[in-house]
Amino acid sequence: MTTLPRRQLIALATLAATMPRAVRAxxxxxxxxxxxxxYLRAVADDPRARLAWDDPRRTDWHWFPPRFRPDREGVPLGDMAPETRRAAEALLEASTTGPGAAKARAIISLQHELRQDPGAYFVSVYGTPGEGRWGWGIEGHHLSLNYAVHGDHIAAGPIFLGAHPTRVESGERAGLRAMAVEEDEARAALLALLADLRARAIVAERTPRDTRTQNAVAVEPLPREGLAWSELPAESRERLTRAVHAYLGMMPPTLAAAERARLASADPSSLTFQWRGSTVPDRFHYWAVQGNAFLIEHDNSRDGARHIHSVWRGFASDFGAAL
Structure with missing residues (x-):
């Protein structure tokens, strides 16, 4: 688990005081x-199902294949009886909006293409639902969703979404793209810019080859680079908004609606959009949208640009820090 230096923790605490906290929902x-x-009733007495809210494993998160984290906490989907699996699915549905749960299932299903185990996704509940602070998460290869609840307040994040391959090329699922909106809309937003603005939005010819924040427990804003939202033409704003909303779909409805409202009412100078790498489809690229309270990173720069890593980070809300 990553530990931040004291000076960074103090800076984050100061930053949190000026940011939107968990949403009343x-x-x-x-x-x-x-x-x-x-879900806990369905999983019965399995000791893996529930851990303490303050268990350090709650924030020891990542999205690696199971062989790199053989001791991952929680109950794997593959070990669940049908009734328990349905209860876990219902929990995912309650935690997401619109097609959010379907996106998570599509990411899980891509393990078939990699000849890896789609049952190796682990569900954990932290604390006791309805009593004080509690939360839950599901984590496995290319997926990490983390939720926290205190009374009628909810926080979500980090939210990690990945896809490999980015497009299924053959078989009965040929054409499946688990993260098409995130890729296509951000690129369309870039290409809608006039040449001078596009040149400023592209801050580097090379990508960082992964998300820059990695699996840190808490993150600070990245340096402001690229274009301010206020400089974007209407079409680019609309396209980027669709890409951002794809991440909000991984949040419960009220929280997603609150984040959409914040995005719509934010000071346009406080939001930035940057691009790195190629503008051509199926070539290495990276984009990021950052505001005062959140950061989205989207990187596709491995395996011939067929391998996405992307993340939503809330500077003051990840892991329920503001609850």
């Missing part, structure tokens, strides 16, 4: 509490 919090309680 009474009906969604109740739905998550009910779904998590039902």
């Amino acid at each position: 009474g009906s969604d919090a109740a739905a998550l509490t009910d779904a998590a309680s039902a």
Whole structure:
């Protein structure tokens, strides 16, 4: 688990005081509490199902294949009886909006293409649903979703979404793209810019070859680079908004709606968009959108640009820090 130096923790605490905290979402919090309680009843006495809220493994997160984390906590989907699996699915549905749960399932299904185990995704509940601070998460290769609840307040993040391959090339699922919106809309936003603005948005010819924040427990804003939202033409803003909303779909409805409203009302000078790498499809590229309270990183620069790593980070809300 990554530990930040004291000076960074102090800076983050100061930053948190000026940022939106967890969202009040009474009906969604109740739905998550009910779904998590039902899951725990279904999983019965499995000691792997629930850990303490303050267990250090709650924030020891990543998205690596199981062979790199053989001791990952939680109950794997592959070990669940059908009733338990349905309860876990219901918990995922309660925690996401629109096609969010379907996106998570599509990412999991890509393990078939890699000849890896789609059952190696681990569900963990931290604390007791409905009592004080509690949370849950599901984690495995290319997927890490983390939720925290306290009373009727909810926080979500980090949210990691990956895809390999980015497009299924053959078989009955040929053409499947688990993360098409995130790729296509951001590129379209870039290409809609006039040449001078596009040149400023592209801050480097090479990509960082992964998300820059990696699996740090808490992150600070990246240096401001690229274009301010206020400089983007309407089409680019609309396209980027669609890409951002694809990440909000991994949040409960009320929280996703609050984040959309914050994005719509944010000071345009406080949001930035940057691009690195090629503008051509199927070539290495990276993009990021950053505001005062959040950061999205999207990197596709390995395996012939057929391998996405992307993440949503809340500077003051990840792992329920603001609850």
